[in-house]
Amino acid sequence: MKREEFLVRSGLQVETLEVWLEQRWLLPAAGDVESGYSEIDIARAHFIRDLQGNLGVNDPGIDVILHLVDQLHGMRRAFAELKQSQAKPGDE
Amino acid sequence: MANPYDVLGVSPSASDGDIRNAYRRLVKKLHPDLNPGDKAAEDKFKEVAGAYDLLGDADKRRRFDAGEIDETGTERPQQRYYRDYASGPGHAYADDGAFADYMDGDDVFAELLRRSQQARANRRGQDLRYRLAITFVESIAGANKRLTLPDGGTLDVTIPPGLIDGQVLRLRGKGAPGSGTGSAGDALIEVEVLPDPRFERDGDDISIELPISLTEAVRGGRVRAPTPTGEVTLTVPNGANTGTRLRLKGKGAPRRDGGHGDEYVKLKIVLPRVPDPDLEAFVERWEAGKSFNPREDR
Numbered sequence A: 001m002k003r004e005e006f007l008v009r010s011g012l013q014v015e016t017l018e019v020w021l022e023q024r025w026l027l028p029a030a031g032d033v034e035s036g037y038s039e040i041d042i043a044r045a046h047f048i049r050d051l052q053g054n055l056g057v058n059d060p061g062i063d064v065i066l067h068l069v070d071q072l073h074g075m076r077r078a079f080a081e082l083k084q085s086q087a088k089p090g091d092e
Numbered sequence B: 001m002a003n004p005y006d007v008l009g010v011s012p013s014a015s016d017g018d019i020r021n022a023y024r025r026l027v028k029k030l031h032p033d034l035n036p037g038d039k040a041a042e043d044k045f046k047e048v049a050g051a052y053d054l055l056g057d058a059d060k061r062r063r064f065d066a067g068e069i070d071e072t073g074t075e076r077p078q079q080r081y082y083r084d085y086a087s088g089p090g091h092a093y094a095d096d097g098a099f100a101d102y103m104d105g106d107d108v109f110a111e112l113l114r115r116s117q118q119a120r121a122n123r124r125g126q127d128l129r130y131r132l133a134i135t136f137v138e139s140i141a142g143a144n145k146r147l148t149l150p151d152g153g154t155l156d157v158t159i160p161p162g163l164i165d166g167q168v169l170r171l172r173g174k175g176a177p178g179s180g181t182g183s184a185g186d187a188l189i190e191v192e193v194l195p196d197p198r199f200e201r202d203g204d205d206i207s208i209e210l211p212i213s214l215t216e217a218v219r220g221g222r223v224r225a226p227t228p229t230g231e232v233t234l235t236v237p238n239g240a241n242t243g244t245r246l247r248l249k250g251k252g253a254p255r256r257d258g259g260h261g262d263e264y265v266k267l268k269i270v271l272p273r274v275p276d277p278d279l280e281a282f283v284e285r286w287e288a289g290k291s292f293n294p295r296e297d298r
Helices: A003-010 A014-023 A039-052 A059-087 B004-008 B016-030 B039-055 B058-065 B097-104 B108-121 B136-141 B214-219 B277-284 B287-291
Strands: B128-134 B143-148 B154-159 B168-171 B187-193 B199-202 B205-212 B221-227 B230-236 B245-248 B263-269
Touching: A003 A014, A003 A039, A039 A059, A059 B097, A059 B108, B004 B016, B004 B039, B016 B039, B039 B058, B097 B108, B128 B143, B128 B154, B136 B143, B136 B187, B136 B199, B154 B168, B154 B187, B205 B221, B214 B221, B214 B263, B221 B263, B230 B245
Parallel strands: B128 B187, B205 B263
Antiparallel strands: B143 B154, B168 B187, B199 B205, B221 B230, B245 B263
């Protein structure tokens, strides 16, 4: 989706988006006018808003949390792939 | 839904500050994105959020305490969390750092991890979609266009002759770069053909309307007519009429078999803008003109 639609759906202000992009908290696909932003960026933006809002996390804390959460998801994906390869040992 | 005070674990006499603190404590524990593998966390989180919607708002809390509203009616719309996407393949936030050390071993586990990481590392780049507007003439004759990309780069696009509105051109390898040994994605360019007031396209054929003078209609003559590849001279037969269709062979759109469609020229007689006294005098004494009724065979 385009930047405008992303702003509407994520509820972010342009200025906030600029800051988050600078912090590299959001990484939309570069150079793509039609589909630079996707659902994962919206979900991640909501997560960051929750962290900043109700969870009262400051900016350096958000860096740490995002880094750890992304590693956790990397782990989960690796586990899922391992599980799959165990389930179908013959398939390659 | 349970009693909101029980959900937040506070007594009905708790202060606003106590309620807010209890809520924050629970959110930290239950936020679905901080519990990626716990399916129940989302339901608990929603329950807590619903309870806080009610008790965190002084007016709603007063009305709830007074029995004016119940604990329902604060249902939140379905939200997709980051965790719903983040464990999926191929996104910019993926991070394998947490198990990088496990991949160094020579056991089966390390081998499996390495193989799946390699598959991800050598992924083909994304296809990128663009739009390009071209003129009608360019769509028939073909053209070379340069597309300016949002990041400031450019992309040279060869428009093949005969392209139709909405057609998508694929430029292999001009999309996002792949990672590792993965090939680059493709650029997909949807071409919009801007309408031209002179031409209309019907399949491989093109039609135009060409104004001619009364003199040219009656006596015939040679007139210039536009085609997508430039003007040509056309012979108007004498006795031509409004609606007479002439064919310019091979002046239409290119066909797949290498041939071309035709251009059809529909003539339209146009009288001088300012009425001409000689013409008026002639028509006045033109008997055959008076008895001719162009509507009678309708």
